Amino acid sequence: MSTPTPMLLLRASELTGRPVVTLGGELVAEIKDVVFDRTGGRIAGFTLRNPGLFSRSRKDSLPWSGVHGVGRDAVMVADEAVLIPAKELAPRKQAHKANVLEDRVLTDKGRDLGRVVDVVLHSGRSLDVVGYEVQASEALGTAGRRVFIPLPNTMAVSGENLIVPAAATEFVSEDLAGFGAAVEAFRSRLREGTDDAL
Amino acid sequence: MLFSQTRKHNVVSTATATRVARVDGFVVLPGPARVALLRLGKVSGAGTLLAWEDLQSFGPDAVTVATDTVIRPARDTVEQRAEDNDLEIIGKRVLTERGMELGSVTDVDFDPETGAVTSLITKAETISGSRLIGLGGYAVVVSA
Amino acid sequence: MAWWGWVILALVIVLVLMTLAAVLQRRRRRGGVIGLSDPGRSDSK
Numbered sequence: 001m002s003t004p005t006p007m008l009l010l011r012a013s014e015l016t017g018r019p020v021v022t023l024g025g026e027l028v029a030e031i032k033d034v035v036f037d038r039t040g041g042r043i044a045g046f047t048l049r050n051p052g053l054f055s056r057s058r059k060d061s062l063p064w065s066g067v068h069g070v071g072r073d074a075v076m077v078a079d080e081a082v083l084i085p086a087k088e089l090a091p092r093k094q095a096h097k098a099n100v101l102e103d104r105v106l107t108d109k110g111r112d113l114g115r116v117v118d119v120v121l122h123s124g125r126s127l128d129v130v131g132y133e134v135q136a137s138e139a140l141g142t143a144g145r146r147v148f149i150p151l152p153n154t155m156a157v158s159g160e161n162l163i164v165p166a167a168a169t170e171f172v173s174e175d176l177a178g179f180g181a182a183v184e185a186f187r188s189r190l191r192e193g194t195d196d197a198l
Numbered sequence: 199m200l201f202s203q204t205r206k207h208n209v210v211s212t213a214t215a216t217r218v219a220r221v222d223g224f225v226v227l228p229g230p231a232r233v234a235l236l237r238l239g240k241v242s243g244a245g246t247l248l249a250w251e252d253l254q255s256f257g258p259d260a261v262t263v264a265t266d267t268v269i270r271p272a273r274d275t276v277e278q279r280a281e282d283n284d285l286e287i288i289g290k291r292v293l294t295e296r297g298m299e300l301g302s303v304t305d306v307d308f309d310p311e312t313g314a315v316t317s318l319i320t321k322a323e324t325i326s327g328s329r330l331i332g333l334g335g336y337a338v339v340v341s342a
Numbered sequence: 343m344a345w346w347g348w349v350i351l352a353l354v355i356v357l358v359l360m361t362l363a364a365v366l367q368r369r370r371r372r373g374g375v376i377g378l379s380d381p382g383r384s385d386s387k
Contacts, residue, residue: 016373021293025334033374044378053367069342071297076339090376099374119375129377 009180011133012119020048020062021074028080032057033099034119035090036129041151043127045089046075061086070123100162105132105149107166111139113149116162120148120179128153130183132162140172147172148179150186165190199258200319201288201306209238209261209269212254218242218266225280226287226306231315231330233308235280236261238269245271246281256310284335292320295331296342303338 012034020028029048036043045063049055066082067075077083086092105113114134122130131150136142149164150171171186173179201224209219223237225247236248243266252268253261263269272278279285292300301320307327308315315327318338329340343351 012375013373017371019336021297021337021339022332022334023295023339024332025290025293025337025339027334027336031373033376035376035378038377038379047376055371069294069296071294071299073299074293074297074337076293076295076297090378094378095374095376098376098378100377101375 008123009130009176010121010123011176012121015046015070015075015121019051019074020046020077022077022079023068024079026080027051028077028083029058029060029062030055031062031075033090033095034121035061035095036119041129041153043121043129047086047090047095048083059086060084061089063089064126070127100132103162105134105162105164107139107169108163109166111166111169112137113139113164113169114147117146120176122180122183131179132164140169142172142174145174147174148176148182150179150183152190153187199256199308199310201308204256204261207260209236209248209263211264211266212262213265218263219246219248219269221261222246223283223286223288224306224308225277225285226315226330226333227276228330228332231327233313233315235277237280237283241269242266243269245269247272247277250313256313258310279335285333287318287333287338290333291337292318292325293337293339294342295339298342300325300340 015031015034018031022028030051031046032049033047034043035045035047043064045061047061048058050058060083063084066077068078069076100116100119103116105116107113114137116132117135118133119129120131120133122128129151131148133146133148136145136147140147149168151164167189168186171182173182205221207221208217209221211218219238220240221236222239224233225235225237227234233250238246238248248269252263254264255262272281287303287306289302291302301322303318304321305319306315307317317327318325325340331341332339
């Protein structure tokens with residue numbers, strides 16, 4: 001999980017609208033939402049919409065197992081056969097409520113850190129959620145600005161709130177470039193002293 | 199030989215020694231990368247496709263065929279799309295299988311003896327024909 | 343109302359509708375980030 005290779009980070013919002021293309025060179029769809037598993041932070045897949053300006057969302061979705069490669073310009077899949085019904089990836093009712101954008105981030109000590117504006121992903125062999133970009137509240141020194149808050153690599157998050165360990169506030173970064181190191185530092189700190197947050 | 203050098207070349211029937219068509223485009227297929235068909239213009243019949251196997255030779259100044267009856271319409275959906283110009287490789291974006299764009303195809307280098315595609319040329323680089331994985335309506339996909 | 347009054351009214355209505363459509367479309371096009379909590383989750387306390 002924590003290899004010393006430099007972290008390739010991207011925002012979830014950058015994936016929205018990215019074309020899904022088969023290895024045969026056909027455009028299948030565009031990425032709509034990023035779906036992740038809250039417990040492990042791993043990307044489970046993507047919901048899709050049809051390409052174009054007045055695009056409609058689609059009834060099928062792309063599970064992570066069907067992804068051949070996620071690049072700057074496209075998400076590649078072997079062929080259309082890898083798509084599964086959207087309700088199998090994320091049941092509609094659940095998906096509607098589970099969007100983390102606009103949610104508040106609380107520390108486990110009960111401080112409100114701000115509102116989630118984006119989610120930071122790490123791209124390696126799998127794609128994982130490693131942090132939130134938040135519109136900072138007064139609890140952080142940078143109130144009003146957008147900052148990045150790292151997440152532990154195993155989370156225990158309830159469905160309603162986004163709770164991070166209080167120690168995360170010490171590893172906040174203001175730019176995405178420096179955030180990779182902050183995530184690493186935060187996670188190794190959690191591994192070493194798991195009880196210092198108590 | 200480059201596609202750009204051979205566009206608009208005449209297709210000449212050796213049986214009648216007359217011009218029967220003009221080369222308008224090339225249909226490239228992967229696995230292995232090759233020119234599978236020529237797309238023709240100024241034809242007399244209904245069909246506009248000429249399979250590479252039906253060529254007599256692809257010369258430096260003209261393409262020769264034994265007779266113009268080998269010029270035919272599309273036989274399957276891939277050929278139909280080729281005839282509709284949906285699979286034209288020139289101008290199409292190149293994507294690696296990792297999802298990175300490498301620009302768009304400006305020219306293609308091929309072997310006039312065999313029809314094998316030796317390289318795809320973009321503004322920035324020359325990509326070996328052996329890297330071609332797929333060619334569809336949206337993109338040319340090459341191995342990373 | 344003179345004829346040009348109706349023309350201006352029509353133009354204003356079209357403009358309002360177009361703005362509305364653009365705003366709606368922008369909202370709809372924004373992707374979400376959906377966090378699925380598996381059934382056996384443990385609430386942190």
